[in-house]
Every structure is written in C-alpha cells, then in structure tokens.
Amino acid sequence: MFRDLTYRYKIPIRGTLLILITATAVASALIYRAAEDLRDDVITSAEGMSRVLARTLVPPLRRDDVWTAYEIVTSPLKSGPVSPQAIFPETILVLDDQQRVFVTTEPRRFPLLRPLSMAGAPYPELQKIAAGMTGDGHALETDAAGRMHMLTPIVSDGIVIGTLVVTYPGDVFEPRFASFAARAAMITLLVLAILVPVSWYWGVRMAQPLVQLAHCLGKIGPNIPADLSCSLVESKDELGRVSVQFQRMLGELKEKQALERQMIAAERLAAIGRLSAGIAHEINNPLGGMLNAINTYRRYGTLDDMAEKTVSLLERGVLQIRDTVSALLVEARTERRPLTPADLEDVRMLVGPALQKKSARLDWENHLEEEVALSSTLVRQVVINLLLNAAHAVPVEGVVRLCAVIEAGCFSAEICNDGEAIAGERIRRLFEPFVTDRPDGTGLGLWVSYQIAQQLGGDIRVNSEPGCTCFTVTLPVTP
C-alpha cells in the first residue's frame, strides 16, 4: 500500500513522521524531567511550610491554646492557593505528645483530644509513625488513596511536644503535570505547524524531478512519441545526472527509431521498385509483341468497320498499359549531356505559369556556376516535379523557394513551400507509387523522382512542418 504511493507523498510523509517522532521524543523527555522537578518542588515547598508551621505551633501547644493553634493551622488554607501551580494542603492536623488530636482544620472529622487512630485508615499507621518520631527529620507517607501525608515533629527545647500532619490531596501533581503537558503539547504543535509544511514543501520539491522522470519514462512505449518533450532538472546530483543520461538516451533512441523508419521505407521502396520493374519488364515483352501484331494486322489485313473499331480499342488499351508500365519502369537513361546552370533557368520558366495561378512568389537561388556531370534531363525532370508539387501545395500569395548548390561533391536542390504540413501518416508513404492527394494526379511524380534519385545514387528527403515543407534532392556528382 505505502510502497505503491508516489514519492511526491512518500518523501513528505516520511519527513513528517520523522519530525513527529522527534518532537514527541523531545517533548516526552522534557515532560518527564519537568514531572520529576515538579515532585521535588512540591515536596520541598511542603517541607518548608511544615517546618514554619511546626515552629509557630510551639507556643500555643505549650500553653494549651487551642484557638491560637487553630488560627495558625487554618491560615494557610484561608489564604487560598497563590497560583494554580502552588501546592495546597487538604488537611492540617496537630497531635499532642500522646498522638491525640490537639487541633485540626477539619474538627468534624478529627474530634479534639481523640487518638488519631480513631479516624480510620490510614491514620492508625500515621499515628504509629508520629509516636516514633524523634526531634529531627520528617516523614512522607502516601496512602492508598494517593494522598500525601507529611509528618513533622513539633520540637521545643529538644523535646517532641507534638506532631504536625499536613495532608495533600492525591491529585497534587496531576493538575500541575497536566497544565505543563498541555503547554508542552501546545509548543510541540506550534513547532509541528511550522516544520510539517516546510518538510512537506521540501519533500515535494525533492520528489519533483523523480516524478517528472517517471512520468517521462512512462510515456515511452514501443514507439517514442514524436512530440515527447521532458523538462527535467539538470544538476550535478544523482537525479540530475540520471536526467542528463536519460535525455541523451532518449535522443539516441529517437535517432535510431528515425533511422530504422527511414531504412524500412527505403527498403520498401526498393522492393516496390524491383517488383514493379520486374513486372514491367515481363509485361513490356508481350506488349511489344501485341503492338507489333496490331500494326501488322492493320497494315496487311483488310478491316471492316467493326474490326477497325476493335483493333483501335485494343491498340489504345495496350498503349495505355505501356505508358503506365513505362512510367513505373523508371530507367535512368544514359544521356550524357551534362547539366548546366541554364537548364535550371529553363525549369524556372516552365513552372512560371503554375506559380502565377496562385500569385505565389518564387525565391530562386541558383548557385550553379558551371557544368555538372549529371544527366540534365533527369535532374530537370526531378526539379520540375518537385517545383510543380510545391506550386500546388503553396497557398495563394505564398512563397516557393529553390536553392541549388554544389556541396561536398554532391548536387543539392532544396525546394520549399510555406503551405500546410504533410500529415505524419502520409509522409511515410509519400514516395510510393499511386499515392496522391490530388484528384487529377497520377501519384507517380514523386515515385519517379525518387526512383531517378535512387538510380543516380542519390536521395530525396522531406521535412515537413506547418508553414515550411522542404524536399531536398541530393545527387552525387561523378566526375
């Protein structure tokens, strides 16, 4: 249960628990210490009062002056407790030298001149202690009810003439202890009220990077989402290092996945290419024969109207099959006329009308300066294809851009437009044959361009973002 809890709560809960334990331990130790001190204080103050009373009681006891003695013993009770903390006796008894009641604050319970033992438990016991008292010291007795009896001898000239018995209620300590404990609890709560939110805040802060990391890792399935972005803390501590490593791994993983996807696409395109080329070859041979047969039949046969119509139908059908097949069968014909800067300028002129239809602007950057050892026809075909596509995708009054350069032994042409981005699903099948989003398109333009680039040992890449879609064709120049 606790194990499954998020660190966002686990760390603060642990921190709080630790604070609670510490606060309780410290408070308990203090309360225990205070209780000890309190007991000592109470006993010391009781002793002090008993000593003063015993000394004051000597003259009335010697003169048998009951009333004065009564006034003396009732005075501590009459004055009332000085403070709630002050100890306050319940009963004060004065015994004469035969342990009979001489005077008391509670004459109804302890009749005068009667032996103390008549009052019942625990007084017989106290009477025995009083009888055994010598001149010095005092006795402290706690009875079954928890009451505390302090016995002090009343001494005159070294002779014990009586005994003072001061009785404190059983709950002498409890109220004081309770008030102290309440105060300690208040302070502890106050400290907790400050520390717990602080620890909670720290805990949450500490858990934050971990939670983010876990959240980020959770988003990675078999595929890495393209829009995965993790804002992780970068610091020198363990978590920071983990974050940095994770980011690096994620980057590598993304790269690897992109590479794989590209490879798969290239392989598929190659397979389709091989398949279509094979089929085309196989179809082309009988097609040639069929066309020859039609020609021969037309030239030498006598055709009535019906036959003429049928042959024409067949011829048109076979020619269409040939066109389609030859379109699929892209063959970089070996034409040796090299590409010149002027070839690209021609292309600019050719696509002009298509762009004008959209009132689009053409940014033209032709950095070619001399002849390039590439088939001018094929390059022109590819560039026209890409430019016409761009002209189609560009919004009204948009911009189409071409940038052609020779770079590191490669011819590179980048054709961009500022139209909408190509959807992720479509972009993967973009270079396959018969893939189109135009009702009037054949879906063969990019296929052909790709096949040409492949056959020339080059490549076409696409990068599409909203407002900027770029096709880059790269062709190695063989001198």
Added chain:
Amino acid sequence: MPPIFRFTRVLLVALSLLFSGSALSQEAPAPLSIGITPVFLDDQLSLLRDWARYLTPRLGRPVEFVQRGSYREIVDLTVSGKLDFAWICGFPYVTAGERLRLLTVPVYQGRPEYRAYLIVPSDDHTTAGLSDLYDKVFAFSDPDSNSGALVIRYQLLQMKKRPEEHFRKTFYTGAHRKVVEAVAAGLADGGAVDGYVWDTLARIEPDLTVRTRVVQASSPYGFPPFVAGPSVEQSDLQRLQTVLIAMGEDEEGRRLLTRMNLDGFTRGERALYDDIERMGRAVAAGH
C-alpha cells in the same frame, strides 16, 4: 542617618519631654485614650476610625482607641490610669469595685441590657442545654467575660459541676466573634457568646452565624459599660458622658450607632450589674 542628625533628634526628644505639661501640651492637648475589648465587634477598624473622628471635635481633644489581647490587660491599664476610659464587660467592672467609675451604658433593643447565648453548630439538632454537651469541646470567649464565661460557669455550678469535669476540653478564643467561628467550624461542640455580638454578626455576616444555632439565651444582664479610670478628671468624665449620650441626637451619631447596632447610650446604674456580681462571687466561692 548620619550621627549628627541622630544626635539632633535625641536632643529634640529630650527637650520635648522636658517641656511636656507646659506650653507644648497646651498647643496640642493630650489625646483621650479609650480602651476597647471585644464586647462589641472591635475588629471593625473603619468604625473605630469614624467614631474617633466623630468624638474628637465634640470633646475638643483627639480620641485614641486602644486594643489589647485580653479584657484583663485593658482593665489593668484603666485601673492603673494608663487609659482614661474603657468599654469593658460588666464582670470585670464589678470585680474592680470602686476603682472604676461608671460612665455610660449602651442601650440595646431599648434597654441597657443584653443576654448570653449558648450556641452549638447548626448541624447539631439534638443539644437542648448545657447538660447535653457532656464530654464535648467547649469554647469560651474571655475568662473575664460575663456572657462568654461566667454565665456558663455559674450554670455548671448550679449543676454542681466544674467546666473541666463536664467538658472533654475547653478553650478560650479571646473574643465572642471567634467563639462563633470556632463553633461554626466544628472545632468546638458548643460555645458561650455575647447575645448582642451574635445578633449583630447575624446582621452583617449571616454566612457565619447561620452555621451556628442558639440553644439558650440567658436572662438579661447589664450591658457591658463604659467606665472611667481613677485618675480621670470629673469634667472630662462628664464631657464624654454628655457626648456619648447625645450621639442619638445628630445624623452622624445615629449612623455610627446603627453601625454598632445600638440604640444609644444612657447614664446607667451600678445596680444593673448586681446579678453579675452575685454570680461572680458564687463561682469564686465554688472553686
């Protein structure tokens, strides 16, 4: 204090002593001292202060109330002339004989008389008289008090008993009020108290008297009188007598009398105290 000042002070005191009774004393007449005993509620210090303020201008001399621990001390001081006047119990007055002159007698409930009460704690519902208090603890007020001691002694004498035989324990509280307190607290099982004091307490401190019960009220005796010491001039005696008797005639005096729970003062006669004198003799003889 530097020694020179101390010396000067000693010199001044010596000089004032030397000229006392001559010019100095005429400028500030010697105060009239009145000894008081707990025959009334003498612990009301504000009453004493107001009474002194009342008497001083009417006598033309400052008045000073003097309190002591027992009746005997006040009586001794008055007899020996250290005090001019005293408000004492009828018993020491008759005992002192000719040495004390009767000044005035307070009037209580229309008569110069009062009664002695026998009281017990209010939770004692059975005691009906002294005989029921056998083997009990008994509180007297003052050995020289009529109502607080003599009356009980005399009654016991009638029963052919002495207090120490009849009671388990007796003690003196020194004042009537304290007898009431002792009985109310249960320290004593019975007590002898001045009826006037108990009645007054019942009026001003009913919480205390409600815890006691009056079992017996004695026959009336002469109210504790104001007496004059042997050395008091007859003119001083007459002046104080006149002022006290006239107290009921002005507003301020009446207010003081109300606070004392008295009707006024009268000249009184020695014969009022004949009963007390007779009891005193009997008790003394019985011992």
